[in-house]
Amino acid sequence: MTTDIEQRIAGRKHKEIFEQIRKQGTVSKIDLLEKSGLTGSTLTRTLEELTAQGVIAEAGFGESTGGRRPILYTVNPDYAYVFGLDISRMYSKLILFDLQLSKLDSKRWVMTEDVTPEVLLEEIVAEARAMLERRSLPADKVLGMGIGAVGPLDRASGMLLEPLHFAAAGWKNVSVTGFLESRLGFPVLLDNGANTALIGESWSDRERDYRHLLYVHVGVGLRSAMMTNGQVVYGAVDMEGSIGQMIIQTDGPRLWNHGNFGSLESYASIHALEQQAQARLKQGRDSLLLRLEPDPEKIGFTHLQQALQAGDPLTVELFTQAATYFGIGLSNLLNILHPEKVILGGALIGGHTGFFHTATRVAIQRTYYYPKYQVVFSQGSLGEEALATGAALLIVNKLSAV
Numbered sequence: 001m002t003t004d005i006e007q008r009i010a011g012r013k014h015k016e017i018f019e020q021i022r023k024q025g026t027v028s029k030i031d032l033l034e035k036s037g038l039t040g041s042t043l044t045r046t047l048e049e050l051t052a053q054g055v056i057a058e059a060g061f062g063e064s065t066g067g068r069r070p071i072l073y074t075v076n077p078d079y080a081y082v083f084g085l086d087i088s089r090m091y092s093k094l095i096l097f098d099l100q101l102s103k104l105d106s107k108r109w110v111m112t113e114d115v116t117p118e119v120l121l122e123e124i125v126a127e128a129r130a131m132l133e134r135r136s137l138p139a140d141k142v143l144g145m146g147i148g149a150v151g152p153l154d155r156a157s158g159m160l161l162e163p164l165h166f167a168a169a170g171w172k173n174v175s176v177t178g179f180l181e182s183r184l185g186f187p188v189l190l191d192n193g194a195n196t197a198l199i200g201e202s203w204s205d206r207e208r209d210y211r212h213l214l215y216v217h218v219g220v221g222l223r224s225a226m227m228t229n230g231q232v233v234y235g236a237v238d239m240e241g242s243i244g245q246m247i248i249q250t251d252g253p254r255l256w257n258h259g260n261f262g263s264l265e266s267y268a269s270i271h272a273l274e275q276q277a278q279a280r281l282k283q284g285r286d287s288l289l290l291r292l293e294p295d296p297e298k299i300g301f302t303h304l305q306q307a308l309q310a311g312d313p314l315t316v317e318l319f320t321q322a323a324t325y326f327g328i329g330l331s332n333l334l335n336i337l338h339p340e341k342v343i344l345g346g347a348l349i350g351g352h353t354g355f356f357h358t359a360t361r362v363a364i365q366r367t368y369y370y371p372k373y374q375v376v377f378s379q380g381s382l383g384e385e386a387l388a389t390g391a392a393l394l395i396v397n398k399l400s401a402v
Contacts, residue, residue, distance in 0.1 A: 004187065005143055005144060005187060005395065005398040005399060005401075006398050006399070006401045008055075008399055009050070009053075009055060009399055009400070012402055013036075013038060013042070013046055014046055014049065014050060015399070015400045015401075015402060016036065016400075017032060017036060017038075017043070017046050017047065017050065018050060018055060018056065018075075018399065018400060019400040020032060020035060020036065021056055021073050021074065021075055022075050022396075022400070023206055025074065025100075026059050026072050026073070026074045027072065027073055027074075028062040028070040028071065028072050028073075029043070029044075029047065029070050029071050029072075029073065030062075030070045032047075032073070047073060051073075054076055054079050055075070055076060055079050055399075056073050056074065056075055056076055057073070057074060057075075057076040058071055058072065058073060059072040059073060059074040060072050074100075075099050075100050076099065077098035077099050077100040077102060078098060078099070079099050080099050080141055080142065080143045081096060081097065081098055081099070081104070081132075081137060081141055081142050081143065082096075082097050082098075082099070082142065082143045082144060082145070082146070082392045082395045082396055083095065083096055083097070083128055083131075083142065083144070083145035083146070083392065083395075084097060084145070084146050084148075084196075084387075084388035084389055084390070084391040084392030084393075085124065085145055085146065085147045085148070085388060085391055086147075086148050086149075086193060086196075086385075086387035086388040086391065087120070087147060087148070087149040087150060087160075087176070087193070088111070088149075088150055088193060088219070088387065089111060089150055089163075089165050089166055089167075089219070089220040089221070090110075090111055090219065090220060090270075090347065091108055091109065091110060091111060091384070092108070092109045092111060092115075092120060093106060093107070093108045093109070093384070093385070093387075093388050094106065094107045094124055094127055094128065094131075094388070095385065095388045095389070095392065096128075096131045096132075096135075097389075097392050099143075099396065101203070101389065101392065101393070101396070103385075104131070104135065105131040105134065105135070106385075106388075107127045107131075109123065111166065111167055111168070112167055112168070113167040113168050113169075114168060115167070115168050116168045116169065116170045116171075117160075117168075117170050117171055117174045117176075118170070119168075121176065121179050121180065124180065125180065125183045125184060128145070128184060129184075139184070139185055139186060142184075142186045143186070143187070143395050143396065143398075143399075144186050144187035144188060144189065144395040144398075145180060145184065145186065145187070145188045145189075145391075145395065146188075146189050146190075146191070146196065146390075146391035146392050146393065146394035146395045147176060147177070147180075147188065147189065147190045147191070147196075147391050148191055148192065148193035148194075148195065148196030148197065148387040148388065148390055148391040149163075149176065149190060149191075149192065149193055150163040150166075150192075150193060150221075150223075151163060151192045151193075151194075151223070153190060153191075153192060155189075155190055155191055155192075157175070157177075158175060158176055158177025158178055158188065158189075158190045159173060159174060159175050159176070159177075159178075159190075160172075160173070160174040160176060160190075161173060164221065164256075164258065165220050165221060165256075165271070176188070176190060177189065177190050187395065189391075189394045189395060189398075191232075191391070191394055192223070192225065193217065193223060193387045194215055194216075194217050194223035194224055194225035195225045195232050195390070196386075196387050196388075196389075196390030196391040196393070196394065197215055197217060197225065197343075197345055197380075197382075197386040197387045197390050198213060198215035198225040198226075198227050198232065198343065198390065199227075199232065199390035199393050199394070200382050200385075200386040200387065200388075200389035200390030200391075200393060201213075201215065201343050201345075201378075201380045201381065201382055201386050201390070202227055202230070203389070203390070203393055204380075204381045204382055204389075205381065208341075210340045210341045210376075211228065211229050211230075211340060212226075212227070212228050212337070212338065212339045212340045212341075213226070213227040213228075213339055213340065213341050213342075213343065214226055214227075214333060214337060214339035214341070214342045214343070215227075215342075215343045215344075215345065216243065216330065216333070216342070216343075216344055216345075216346075217345050217346040218268065218269070218326060218344065218345070218346040218347070218348040218349050218355075219269070219270055219346035219347040219348060220269060220270045220271060220347075221244050221265055221269055222243045222244035222264060222265050222268070222269060222329075223243070223244075223346075224242075224243040224333070226337060226339070243264065243329070243333070244259070244263060244264055244265030244269065245259050245260045245263045245264070245265070246263060246264045246329050246332060247260050247261075247262050247263055247264075248262060248263070248264050248267065248325060248328055248329055248332075249262035249267075250262050252266055252267070253266050254266050255269070255271050255272065255275070256271070264325065264326065264329040267321075267322060267325035267326075268322045268323070268325045268326035268329065268348070269322075269348075270301045270347060270348065272322060273301065273304055273318055273319070273322055273348075274299060274300055274301060274304070276318050276321070276322075277289060277296075277299050277303075277304060277314070277315070277318055278296045278297055278299050280314060280318070281296035281299065282296050285314050286314070287307065287312055287313075287314040287315065288306075288307045288310055288312040288314075288315070289303055289304070289307050289312065289314065289315065292306055292307065301347070304318070304319075305351055308351070308352055316354075319348075319352055319354065319355055320354065320358055322348070322355070323348075323354065323355040323356075323358035323359045323362070324358060324359070324362050326348075326355075326359045326362075327358065327359040327360065327361065327362025327363045327365075327366070328362060328363075328366060330342070330359060330360075330362075330363040331362065331363040331364075331365075331366035331367050334363060334367045334373075334375060335366075335367060335368050338369075338373060338375075339375060340375065340376065341375065341376040341377075341378060342360075342375055342376070342377050342378070343378050343379070343380045344356060344359070344360075344377065344378070344379055344380075345379065345380055345383075345384075345386055349379060350379070350383065350384065356377075356379055360377045
């Protein structure tokens with residue numbers, strides 16, 4: 001079904017002009033002439049055809065440089081609409097965008113033990129239809145739905161294979177794209193959430209010319225993605241969570257009797273923090289956590305967030321320790337991959353500014369070629385909507401695919 005999207009804009013030059021307009025937002029005919037290498041007559045004809053199709057629209061006139069004011073062009077936001085879906089362990093989110101990636105509507109689900117695949121997918125179908133109905137949009141105006149999900153997964157078949165740590169049962173071999181396509185009637189694409197988050201963040205910062213980008217999501221697990229020259233780097237298998245299995249202490253613990261001993265996620269993840277807090281409280285450490293929940297074994301991430309905001313010494317200590325370990329793992333990635341920019345996201349990054357600053361400081365201290373090798377650290381600009389935004393871009397980018 002995605003071939004239908006690719007065929008909407010016919011011809012390489014039409015796709016290239018559309019892509020230039022899309023990336024720049026609003027661009028003059030003069031700029032397009034300089035950058036496209038097309039003759040004036042060919043560019044004029046191409047713009048007229050794209051305008052007649054409704055994909056782009058005239059956006060007024062630019063400043064005059066001595067002659068007539070140049071015509072400005074932009075993507076027509078109402079040509080089509082697209083959904084972006086984030087399926088994660090703590091929360092899932094559906095967003096409806098126009099073609100300029102402006103958010104029109106959204107819905108968020110807390111991933112409790114009751115939210116099985118069947119429950120979530122049925123609610124996604126109902127909510128997608130409701131969003132379109134609220135705006136009186138027919139389904140044939142939708143380009144498709146992109147999904148950024150927890151891996152491991154099979155992008156080609158659109159299936160979640162066996163992701164760990166969902167609260168609900170049943171998240172094994174779930175054919176998400178097949179189910180949604182059959183119910184909604186438009187194309188659905190699946191990719192790892194770390195990849196879609198990186199795609200989204202890269203798009204939001206497209207005015208910068210970063211060639212090598214690294215994204216790391218720090219939450220229930222650790223997820224990573226790499227982009228080179230504007231393209232996501234895919235390995236032999238889709239295993240975005242492999243970064244969490246990086247060994248940083250050979251005789252260390254492991255989570256849930258799974259994975260490597262002494263792995264990074266055993267020290268720097270939500271579950272690791274919960275286990276550390278429970279262990280310290282059982283040892284007799286005093287903490288505000290015990291006033292929030294007297295039973296140490298019931299201490300969860302919500303309690304930790306509350307205690308952290310209140311400045312509880314034990315909780316601050318635990319977050320600082322986790323950030324330090326994560327910084328060590330991050331330095332290993334820097335020494336291997338040498339990205340120009342690193343974007344950090346996820347609940348641990350967004351929930352505590354000190355985590356970001358401690359982790360990046362530790363990483364820089366252990367980066368071999370620093371300061372000759374300079375890297376930019378960022379928490380991104382899209383926040384928790386990065387995954388869904390990038391997922392929507394999976395669909396929109398197909399318009400320019402050759």
